Amino acid sequence: MKRLRIAVLTGTRADYGLFRPLLDLLEMDPVFDVGLIVTGSHLSPRFGATVTEIERDGRHIVGSVPLDLDDDSELGVTRAAAAALAGVAEQLHALRPHLLVLLGDRFETFAAAAAALLARIPIAHLHGGELSLGAADDAMRHAITKLSWLHFPATKRSAQRIVQLGEDPRRIFVVGALGVDNALHLRKMTKCELEAELGPVFGPQTAVVTFHPVTLEERTAGAQMAELLA
Structure with missing residues (x-):
């Protein structure tokens, strides 16, 4: 039986965590x-070398x-994106996968999509x-959509936007969010276990805040963080 070669690009601990349930199914x-x-960041000691x-x-x-x-300046990020495009192009040329799987909207994902399109890899x-209103992510994400062949949005509303971008509805499959699969199957930590891991974090009034610039x-x-904490 001829096997289908599938390459999956991961650039951060965040997307790898989302990929886990999908990888488990594909590998089985x-x-x-x-x-x-x-x-x-998987390969960067500064960000924890999470390839481990x-x-x-x-x-x-x-x-x-x-x-x-x-270098997180505009020029530095642009250079990193250029290196990602060239590096992924070399990998795709050597591997010749039948399909490249991408998630999300990061610059290295966009670079990989451009490389795959030019290499004629779906x-x-x-x-x-x-x-992601107010973020450059939207432009990157929509560009990746236009470079892609198969689309697996999380919601019907997202699928509708993909259709509005001109993609064929027959190649769009609403599958839900991988993060939900993770949440359903991860073992939940108790309050005591969390404090044993992080130290005493729960006071009389505790809030968990995520800030996205x-x-x-x-x-x-x-200034935005100061206003948030005011």
Whole structure:
């Protein structure tokens, strides 16, 4: 039986965590030969070199594309994106997968999509059609959608946006969010276990806050955080 070679690009601990249930399913199916192309912060000591988590899970890493992430200026990020495009292009040329699986909207994902399009390798894109108002993510995500062949949005509304971008509805499949699968299957920590891991964190009034900077605005994150905490 001829197996289908599937390459999955992961650039951060965040997207790898979302990919986990999908990778488990693909690896159990004898039809698929699955390999990971690892790049981005996974390979950066500054960000924890999280490739070790992938190795610890026993995944099949078929290639790596190191990037210089120390310079987060506009020029530095542009150079890193260019390196990602060139590096992923080399990996795809060597591997010749039947399909490249991408998730989300990061710059290394966009670079990989451009490389795959030029190499005539079909792309399956997860979590397309979403909106992150005030962030450059939207432009990147929609561009990846236009470069992709198969679309796996999380919601019907996201699927509708993909159709509005001109994609064929027959190639769009609403599958839900991978993060929900993770949430349903992860073992929940108790309050005591969490405090044993992090130290005493729960007072009489405790809030967990996530702050996402407005990437289309320059030098406003400090003022926004101050307003959030006021």
